[in-house]
Amino acid sequence: MQKRLFILAALFLLAAPMFAQKYFTRDGKVKFFSDASMEKIEAVNKSATAVLDAATGKMEWKVLIKGFLFEKALMQEHFNENYLESSKYPNATFKGEITNLKEVNLGKDGSYTAKVKGRMNIHGVEKDVETTGTVKVSGGAIAIHSGFPVKCSDYNIRIEAAKVSNISNEIKVTVDATLNPMK
Amino acid sequence: MKRILYFLLAIACLGGAIGYYLWNKPHENMQTAKADMTIDATALFNEFNTDEAAANAKYLDKTIAVAGKVKETTKADDGTVKVSLDTGSDFGVLCELDPLSQHARTDFAAGETVTLKGICTGLNFDVQLTRCVETK
Numbered sequence: 001m002q003k004r005l006f007i008l009a010a011l012f013l014l015a016a017p018m019f020a021q022k023y024f025t026r027d028g029k030v031k032f033f034s035d036a037s038m039e040k041i042e043a044v045n046k047s048a049t050a051v052l053d054a055a056t057g058k059m060e061w062k063v064l065i066k067g068f069l070f071e072k073a074l075m076q077e078h079f080n081e082n083y084l085e086s087s088k089y090p091n092a093t094f095k096g097e098i099t100n101l102k103e104v105n106l107g108k109d110g111s112y113t114a115k116v117k118g119r120m121n122i123h124g125v126e127k128d129v130e131t132t133g134t135v136k137v138s139g140g141a142i143a144i145h146s147g148f149p150v151k152c153s154d155y156n157i158r159i160e161a162a163k164v165s166n167i168s169n170e171i172k173v174t175v176d177a178t179l180n181p182m183k
Numbered sequence: 184m185k186r187i188l189y190f191l192l193a194i195a196c197l198g199g200a201i202g203y204y205l206w207n208k209p210h211e212n213m214q215t216a217k218a219d220m221t222i223d224a225t226a227l228f229n230e231f232n233t234d235e236a237a238a239n240a241k242y243l244d245k246t247i248a249v250a251g252k253v254k255e256t257t258k259a260d261d262g263t264v265k266v267s268l269d270t271g272s273d274f275g276v277l278c279e280l281d282p283l284s285q286h287a288r289t290d291f292a293a294g295e296t297v298t299l300k301g302i303c304t305g306l307n308f309d310v311q312l313t314r315c316v317e318t319k
Contacts, residue, residue, distance in 0.1 A: 026277060026308060027259060046263050047279055049307050066244060066304035067313050069282070073210040080244075090239055090305045 023052040023142050028177035030063045032150070035172070038165040041075055043068040050177045052142060054106040057098035059116070061175070064091050083157050083167075084123055092122040094129070104135055111136045116146070122155040133175075140181060147174040213281045213316045216246050218300050224251025224268035224276040231306040242303040248318055249276050250298040253291045264289045266299060267309065277309035284316050 028048030034041040048063040065086035070076040080086040096118015098104055104112040112135045120129045133146030150171045152159055159167050227249055231238040251268030254275055258264050264286075268276040278299045280286060291297055301315030 027257070027263075027265070046259070046261075047265070047277065047304075047307065047311050047313070062307050064304040064307050064311055066302070067279075067311060069313070072206070073208050074205055076210075087239075087243055090243060091307065 021054045022182040023050075023054060023179035024182045025050050025177045025179045028061065028063070028175065030068075031174045031176075032068075033172040033174075034168040036164070036166050036168040039167070041070070041167065043070045043076070043079070045069070048175070048177065050144070050179055051182075052106075052144075052179055054142075057101040057104070057106075059094075059096060059098070059118075061094040061177075062091055063093075066090065083152075083159070089122075089124045092120070094118055094120045096129075098135075106135070106137055106142060109138050114144075120150075122150065123157050125155040127154055141178050142180075143176075143178045145174070145176050147172065149173070210283055210314075211246075213246075213284050213300065213314050216300070218248040218318070219245045221248040221250065221298070224249050225270045228270040228272065228274070228276055228310050231310050235306050239305060243305055245303055246300060247303050247312070248298050248300040249278070249312065250296070251276060253293050253295045253297055255293055256289075256291045258289070266291050266297070266315070268297075268299070274309045276312065278312045278315040281314040281316055283314070286316065288317070 026047060026049050028050045029044065029046050030048045031042065031044045045063050045067045047067055048061060050059060050061045052059040065084050066080060068076070068079065070079065096116055098114045099117050100113075100115045104114045114133050114135045115130070116133060117130045118128075120127050129148070131146055131148040133144055136143040136145075150173050152167075152169050152171065159169060227238075227242070227247075230241070249268060251270070254267040254269040256264065256266050263282070264280040266278045266280070268278065270276065278301055280289060281301070298318045299312065299315045300318045301312035304311045304313050
């Protein structure tokens, strides 16, 4: 009887990590960089959220546009009012999944290259996107890094002719987040 | 004729000076910024979760003072400090301290009642406030 109880308890302990399959962070970093001939512009948001379902590889990211901090107040103002229209479209999201989950063992420490596919929503415009990123699993946490270009014209963000030498149409975006098991 | 030229030159200089000033316009000083309103953390969180669009219209971009109990304080490697205010739910009001301000303290004990003033950026699981400073 005792032996049976012991085996049952052991089975439960082994199965426990299987239940904690969702990973989350509210401290994701999203940075972007515009490299135009006349001007370089950089901004960062350190409060992006990300949820990853380790069983399916599905993930969701969300970042609030008004939370991007720029070096210059005027740039931040223009970014919000003229380009991203953040009062109308307060957030940007990505919903997608890791498509090569067979090669990315989220249950085992290591560094993997993940292929990701999904839908990005910026400025109220939704687009299919695909990119790759690195996934580092260590001690139960999952660190994700990725970088990809975002074209303003794809998301209906209009840059006036007078500003084309100040603002690049192709913005370099990087995302960094360390996700922990959801309690 | 010359007078007109001088006049135009003066206008151009003035324009340039205004442009230069605007270009270098500093970020708002959060220590001295006046809060548009003061609200309890739980009430704010509930408003956002009841009707996000209405809450966005009311609070986005506004400097608000939020009072509540500290749930936890986190410090990132890069120095970013975030104070989470309890709302009785899994999520709360997440206040990121202003990187441009001097803070009297960056340690907030769990359970302590504080009032933080910051700019509301919207709902992302938590209601988020950026550029926060503690108000007395």
